[in-house]
Amino acid sequence: MATSLKNLSDYSQTNMVDVSTKKFAIVVAEWNAEVTEALFNGAYQTLLKEGAKEENIIRKNVPGSFELTLGAQWMAQNNTIDAVICLGCVIQGETRHFDFICNAVAHGLTDVGMKYNKPVIFGVLTPNNQEQALDRAGGKHGNKGDEAAITAIKMLGF
Ligand SMILES: Nc1c(NC[C@H](O)[C@H](O)[C@H](O)CO)[nH]c(=O)[nH]c1=O
Numbered sequence: 001m002a003t004s005l006k007n008l009s010d011y012s013q014t015n016m017v018d019v020s021t022k023k024f025a026i027v028v029a030e031w032n033a034e035v036t037e038a039l040f041n042g043a044y045q046t047l048l049k050e051g052a053k054e055e056n057i058i059r060k061n062v063p064g065s066f067e068l069t070l071g072a073q074w075m076a077q078n079n080t081i082d083a084v085i086c087l088g089c090v091i092q093g094e095t096r097h098f099d100f101i102c103n104a105v106a107h108g109l110t111d112v113g114m115k116y117n118k119p120v121i122f123g124v125l126t127p128n129n130q131e132q133a134l135d136r137a138g139g140k141h142g143n144k145g146d147e148a149a150i151t152a153i154k155m156l157g158f
């Protein structure tokens with residue numbers, strides 16, 4: 001598995017720009033809160049470690065990952081926001097509901113980034129079970145929240 005070959009929290013220092021004046025929105029889905037809170041902490045601490053200011057990081061919650069798209073749009077339309085980081089965790093259930101949510105939010109966040117011409121980062125875990133989720137939210141495979149924050153910073157250095 002690709003993730004088993006890398007740690008989500010490892011990253012190269014290329015394209016790491018000065019983010020001391022950059023403003024970030026982090027939109028967090030409340031579903032699977034144990035996981036999404038760990039993703040948020042990873043993203044938040046990574047932004048601070050890379051030089052972002054606490055006062056320049058805005059957090060907004062949405063009920064579930066499906067709502068990340070509208071939450072991202074509400075943040076992206078704010079001209080003072082430089083990048084939007086979206087965090088969620090969609091865990092496979094018994095039905096195809098998982099597929100519809102994952103596809104909708106992946107396409108939706110892509111569309112928001114293209115519409116507002118700014119980084120909108122897909123920090124959504126799509127695991128088969130809780131264990132796989134926790135492994136990627138500060139567990140043995142690192143933290144996708146770290147990865148999402150670094151991705152936002154790298155895109156600002158494009
Ligand atoms: N099952 C999960 C959901 N489901 C809720 C949806 O995201 C959405 O809020 C609902 O369909 C109403 O629009 N959300 C997650 O983030 N994770 C899940 O595992």
Ligand SMILES: CC(=O)[C@@H](O)COP(=O)(O)O
Nearest residue numbers: 091093094095096097098
């Ligand atoms: C991904 C989900 O929405 C999930 O909670 C749905 O579970 P199920 O497919 O068993 O209804």
